Amino acid sequence: MDYFSSDFTLGILGGGQLGKMMLYETRKFDIHTKVMDASKDAPCKIGCDEFVIGDLLDFDAVYNFGKKVDVLTIEIENVNIVALEKLEDEGIKVYPPTAALRIIQNKAKQKLFYVDHNIPTAPFSRFAYASEIKESIEHGSLDFPFVWKIAQFGYDGQGVKIIRNMKDLQGLPPGECITEKLIPFKNELAVIVARNVKGEITTYPVVEMEFHPEANQVEYVICPARIEDKVANKAREIALEVSKQIKHVGLLAVEMFQTKENEILVNEVAPRPHNSGHYSIEASYTNQFEQHIRAILDLPLGNTNSKVAGIMVNLVGAEGHTGDVVYKNIEEIFKMDGVTPHIYGKRQTRPFRKMGHVTIVNEDINEARRIAQQVKETIKVISK
Amino acid sequence: MDYFSSDFTLGILGGGQLGKMMLYETRKFDIHTKVMDASKDAPCKIGCDEFVIGDLLDFDAVYNFGKKVDVLTIEIENVNIVALEKLEDEGIKVYPPTAALRIIQNKAKQKLFYVDHNIPTAPFSRFAYASEIKESIEHGSLDFPFVWKIAQFGYDGQGVKIIRNMKDLQGLPPGECITEKLIPFKNELAVIVARNVKGEITTYPVVEMEFHPEANQVEYVICPARIEDKVANKAREIALEVSKQIKHVGLLAVEMFQTKENEILVNEVAPRPHNSGHYSIEASYTNQFEQHIRAILDLPLGNTNSKVAGIMVNLVGAEGHTGDVVYKNIEEIFKMDGVTPHIYGKRQTRPFRKMGHVTIVNEDINEARRIAQQVKETIKVISK
Numbered sequence: 092m093d094y095f096s097s098d099f100t101l102g103i104l105g106g107g108q109l110g111k112m113m114l115y116e117t118r119k120f121d122i123h124t125k126v127m128d129a130s131k132d133a134p135c136k137i138g139c140d141e142f143v144i145g146d147l148l149d150f151d152a153v154y155n156f157g158k159k160v161d162v163l164t165i166e167i168e169n170v171n172i173v174a175l176e177k178l179e180d181e182g183i184k185v186y187p188p189t190a191a192l193r194i195i196q197n198k199a200k201q202k203l204f205y206v207d208h209n210i211p212t213a214p215f216s217r218f219a220y221a222s223e224i225k226e227s228i229e230h231g232s233l234d235f236p237f238v239w240k241i242a243q244f245g246y247d248g249q250g251v252k253i254i255r256n257m258k259d260l261q262g263l264p265p266g267e268c269i270t271e272k273l274i275p276f277k278n279e280l281a282v283i284v285a286r287n288v289k290g291e292i293t294t295y296p297v298v299e300m301e302f303h304p305e306a307n308q309v310e311y312v313i314c315p316a317r318i319e320d321k322v323a324n325k326a327r328e329i330a331l332e333v334s335k336q337i338k339h340v341g342l343l344a345v346e347m348f349q350t351k352e353n354e355i356l357v358n359e360v361a362p363r364p365h366n367s368g369h370y371s372i373e374a375s376y377t378n379q380f381e382q383h384i385r386a387i388l389d390l391p392l393g394n395t396n397s398k399v400a401g402i403m404v405n406l407v408g409a410e411g412h413t414g415d416v417v418y419k420n421i422e423e424i425f426k427m428d429g430v431t432p433h434i435y436g437k438r439q440t441r442p443f444r445k446m447g448h449v450t451i452v453n454e455d456i457n458e459a460r461r462i463a464q465q466v467k468e469t470i471k472v473i474s475k
Numbered sequence: 476m477d478y479f480s481s482d483f484t485l486g487i488l489g490g491g492q493l494g495k496m497m498l499y500e501t502r503k504f505d506i507h508t509k510v511m512d513a514s515k516d517a518p519c520k521i522g523c524d525e526f527v528i529g530d531l532l533d534f535d536a537v538y539n540f541g542k543k544v545d546v547l548t549i550e551i552e553n554v555n556i557v558a559l560e561k562l563e564d565e566g567i568k569v570y571p572p573t574a575a576l577r578i579i580q581n582k583a584k585q586k587l588f589y590v591d592h593n594i595p596t597a598p599f600s601r602f603a604y605a606s607e608i609k610e611s612i613e614h615g616s617l618d619f620p621f622v623w624k625i626a627q628f629g630y631d632g633q634g635v636k637i638i639r640n641m642k643d644l645q646g647l648p649p650g651e652c653i654t655e656k657l658i659p660f661k662n663e664l665a666v667i668v669a670r671n672v673k674g675e676i677t678t679y680p681v682v683e684m685e686f687h688p689e690a691n692q693v694e695y696v697i698c699p700a701r702i703e704d705k706v707a708n709k710a711r712e713i714a715l716e717v718s719k720q721i722k723h724v725g726l727l728a729v730e731m732f733q734t735k736e737n738e739i740l741v742n743e744v745a746p747r748p749h750n751s752g753h754y755s756i757e758a759s760y761t762n763q764f765e766q767h768i769r770a771i772l773d774l775p776l777g778n779t780n781s782k783v784a785g786i787m788v789n790l791v792g793a794e795g796h797t798g799d800v801v802y803k804n805i806e807e808i809f810k811m812d813g814v815t816p817h818i819y820g821k822r823q824t825r826p827f828r829k830m831g832h833v834t835i836v837n838e839d840i841n842e843a844r845r846i847a848q849q850v851k852e853t854i855k856v857i858s859k
Contacts, residue, residue, distance in 0.1 A: 119817050121820040
């Protein structure tokens with residue numbers, strides 16, 4: 092198939108910031124795209140060839156959209172998988188394949204998959220209803236503290252909570268969930284693996300993440316992770332093992348914990364470009380969005396090495412601000428060396444909403460880290 | 476003014492490949508854009524917030540378009556300058572300023588400007604009509620060989636011809652033109668200078684250009700130029716002098732000859748992103764398109780250094796091929812290390828038409844040059 096002709100159409104489910112950054116790459120290669128999102132103001136409304144408004148969880152909307160494209164991909168996991176399975180059966184190329192997506196969409200299934208495939212992960216319990224958690228505690232089969240995670244439809248740190256006492260259980264959504272042993276980790280790491288249709292595989296360097304303690308959102312992503320080589324190699328090997336077992340096509344972002352004993356435990360995975368790979372736009376020979384496009388079009392994969400060290404700072408809505416967004420002091424960060432703001436184009440801010448990110452690149456990772464701190468202290472996402 | 480709000484609009488005259496690459500940057504910063512081009516199939520029809528069809532040389536079209544934007548820039552020099560002057564008088568921010576654009580639009584005016592400001596350039600003669608060239612030769616005031624250049628509206632190597640004998644004069648367009656002494660140069664070099672509204676200035680490294688001997692189009696752009704530091708410094712100083720005198724806002728691409736005696740002569744300039752700066756997307760800390768946007772919005776200018784060496788190969792239509800385009804062997808070049816194709820999205824190819832470019836980046840410039848040659852020998856722009 093000639094991807095570089097207007098006879099070919101790539102469909103993307105979801106029109107958010109990940110899709111928006113994917114579209115820079117489809118524009119670069121002049122690949123004809125069609126995007127579906129529920130919001131008429133989605134960041135992807137600009138940059139695609141065709142934009143369709145539709146509910147990603149609606150069978151008919153997803154099926155009808157998918158029938159008109161040659162290759163179908165996602166920028167968000169929460170899509171109607173039954174429609175995708177039907178499309179796949181009818182010969183549409185769906186990447187990630189639905190078999191992989193079905194495992195990933197549900198965190199309980201994901202955890203069982205790790206156990207079944209001898210992939211190290213934190214001990215967990217599965218609950219059909221949140222109310223069952225209390226019973227487990229009372230019966231002595233679950234101890235504080237632990238991490239509660241909703242099985243499906245969590246995003247941006249929503250749907251994850253550290254539970255330290257009975258009071259913390261109040262207000263949890265009632266549905267399917269898991270509880271996980273709280274791991275006293277030394278580092279949170281991530282590795283992005285790319286796999287194309289013919290099965291060629293490549294991994295990005297291990298990155299290190301620092302989370303905001305309250306919002307449970309990534310504050311800094313640092314590439315390369317400042318860890319020992321043998322730990323990095325172990326993380327890469329485990330990520331490759333997950334990739335091999337889950338048989339994704341496109342990217343697989345594997346988030347991991349490095350425990351105090353230097354054990355690596357898989358936390359969770361995402362079968363698409365990921366926040367932990369945004370640094371790659373400025374730092375890598377092939378950025379993650381280009382790599383995802385290469386993989387799903389079965390093109391040869393690109394070089395995943397870095398040209399320079401990269402650090403990413405998420406721009407999230409400041410607490411106490413809801414409404415029309417203003418990027419306070421954005422002009423100040425343009426003065427800093429190697430700093431590139433990415434503004435996603437969401438009109439409304441609210442506390443902890445992901446509104447953009449800033450990449451800091453430098454030959455010296457310590458200098459990059461210093462500038463990243465400055466960026467963090469300078470720019471504020473507030474309302475008018 | 477808050478550039479990062481939807482109250483602000485940046486207007487771009489011209490919807491070609493340069494505009495298309497500018498739009499990656501306005502999308503990145505979420506800057507609201509409006510583009511005008513004569514063709515409904517212009518590469519910029521995707522990626523801007525609003526697209527308007529209009530003739531860039533028509534006073535009313537340009538004036539009416541410009542009245543609805545806050546800052547107006549160009550991606551091509553051939554626009555109605557009278558309309559721009561009226562817009563400027565009425566308070567629209569036009570960058571490059573019309574005073575600079577008026578000099579640059581006409582190659583005869585450009586050459587006179589260099590002479591008036593003691594900027595080294597090749598000796599030349601100015602002719603109101605091409606027919607006068609023959610008279611000059613007959614009177615002995617002009618000797619073969621020389622370079623003929625049309626004064627206005629040349630592009631992509633059209634409007635430039637080396638004249639070695641009377642026969643070469645046949646078929647030249649009749650209008651205003653210049654003739655220039657044919658310089659037996661050692662290298663063609665270029666320096667891109669960025670200048671923001673408040674007058675801050677920065678220069679990109681000197682690049683070296685190799686031209687296709689027949690088509691008179693750039694074949695390779697190599698950054699950094701493989702020349703002595705003192706020659707590079709001289710080229711940078713001369714480019715800065717042109718910038719200072721011409722008082723542009725935005726980018727100024729200064730093309731120069733390095734003579735066999737290591738003299739630097741200014742060839743011509745362009746007040747916008749330029750083919751000689753395309754390598755910067757992959758190789759530089761701040762690419763030329765982002766830098767142009769920073770400059771015209773009066774933001775601080777970015778770091779112009781390179782992360783790695785960069786080489787650009789133009790993808791031009793192969794001889795003997797006119798019609799619907801095919802990028803033969805494009806999949807092969809995806810296999811090569813550090814190689815990124817950019818496809819402009821023009822549906823029709825013709826001999827020597829600029830259809831895209833390929834960037835090759837590598838820590839080692841000689842390795843990049845070797846791969847660039849391979850790219851050149853592999854991919855072909857042909858018709859179906």
